Amino acid sequence: MQRGVVSDGERLRALAARTEVFLLDMDGTVYVGDRPIGEMKGTLAAVRAGGRRIVYCTNNSSRSAASYEQKLRALGLFDARDTVFTSGMAAIGLLRERYAGKSVYLVGTDALKAEFMAAGVPLAETEEGAEVAVLGYDTSLTYEKLVRINRMLVQGKPYIATHADDVCPAEGVYPPDVGSFIQLLKRSSGREPDVICGKPHTVMGRMLTAALGVPADRVTMVGDRPYTDIRFGNNNGFSTLLVLSGETRAEQVPRLPASDTPTAVAESLNDLAAYL
């Protein structure tokens, strides 16, 4: 795989030529807030026209895949062949693989609980009798839930986190995300998660490539955050495209560590359209 920062067309051309599946981050990559970035609708149509697949890939486990699909559709960025994959879905895949049939105490939103139940994961009402603890981005988090999951961690039960972002991108001040909850529980229980599923970790990459039936070297991850999106691609053997339409500025690119250095850089995903 090519490495190093080159924003010239040859890198984008080569990347487009070998890619069968584009994994797309959302905020900062295809839209900012509620606005698609530039001519994104046309760019994505060109991606699909070449027979390539689009999978939207997010760490946010507070919302269901269906709610993201709805938002993307409203912005004109979702086609019937596209799919959404969340860190919550990666956690479901991991539970099936390692803890099939075990009862789970899930700290998560009602949307995440509904996804787990629809996938056949047995959810326990409380920590009593639960065999596996799963920590999601619970925007309805309560002290009682913290007490309950903390008990399981102290008892040494398997501990899975959907992802580990410290904060969640939002208008104004970014609110605390799972990474911040992890730090709190580390102080109270002494434990860190046994497995973290989302970007930049390999569980999500493994679940995605298995679900897509495509080799890793035919996959390109596109995102605006080097330490989650790009590191995720690099950790999983995907090509990576860093877009400067979100939280990374051009002057930061030369200083990125090797783990977060992309295959190619573009002002936005729209730059790819000319090479598809």
Ligand SMILES: [Mg+2]
């Ligand atoms: Mg982003």
